[in-house]
Amino acid sequence: IAEPRIALGAVAPTPILCPKAEAVVAGKQPTDELLEEAAEVAVSECKPIDDFRASANYRRHLVRTMTYRCLKRSVEIASER
Secondary structure (H helix, E strand, C coil), rough: CCCCCEEEECCCCCECCCHHHHHHHHHHHECCCCHHHHHHHHHHHCCCCCCCCCHHHHHHHHHHHHHHHHHHHHHHHHCCC
């Protein structure tokens, strides 16, 4: 993964970038374990808001799940080219 960018929306009052999660995958061959690690780091980089739409715990769960899925799909799309 040459130049990863990971941004999160609907987690905080404004969108946030996750440079530590990006660093986990930068310059490495993508494996499921590596993508899972990046997703965990993304969770640690965000401080989710807790409001009537969703709890902070649910948002953390979504950050982990969606970061992994988006990275995985991005790798699949790139390998099809």
